[in-house]
Amino acid sequence: MSFRYLRSMVCAQACGLLLVLSFHAHAAGADEGAHTKAAVLAVEGHWLRAEGTGDVAWLAQMLSPAYRSVGADGRVHDRHAIVEGARKNQGSDRAMREIDAYLKTHPTDTRVLLDGDLAIVSFYDPAPAPERLRSSDVFVYRDGGWHAIYSQHSAMK
Structure with missing residues (x-):
């Protein structure tokens, strides 16, 4: 999304799209630390809000140090790029x-x-x-929580 220089300006639209339903799961109060599908969706929702609001502390702990995101154009963005992209959204609701x-x-x-x-x-x-697949996020459960390790986005016309 998007919405979401959320994962990057290139992945912005794809990212927002990915987190649409997860946003609702988090809003419903799912426990992000649980080892369940609902928890993974809650983390997705939190991820969307963290990028959109610039919550870089939460993003830095949720994204695996080796995290990579591949945009629809084939460009790769690492954890640092995602966190720094989100930082630009601090203090704004845009x-x-x-x-x-x-x-x-x-x-x-x-x-x-x-x-x-x-x-x-x-x-x-x-x-x-x-x-038609728009995107996928891969998570691993470690240390009592879900951590993103990889994302892939597709071009949708």
Whole structure:
């Protein structure tokens, strides 16, 4: 999203899209530390808000030190780039307003695959088949919480 220089200016739209449903899961009060699908979605929602509001402390602890995000254009962004991109949103509601506007006009469904300490959250176009994947985030459960290790974004027209 987006909405979300949230993951980067290049990944901005793709990122916001990815976190649409997770935003609602967090709002519902899911425990982010639980080893559940709902917790992974809650972390996704928190991630969206952290980027949109510039919560760099939370982002720095949630993103794995080796985190990588690959944008739809093939460009790679590391953890540092994501955190610094979010820092630009501190003290402003502009990014969150852009995220909200994007989400309203780009419906997205989500799917969570939980396999042991690994979770993959995929965001896709809810239109009829064939399914069109917009992006995926990969998480690992460590030290009592979910940490993002990789994201991949697709171009959607």
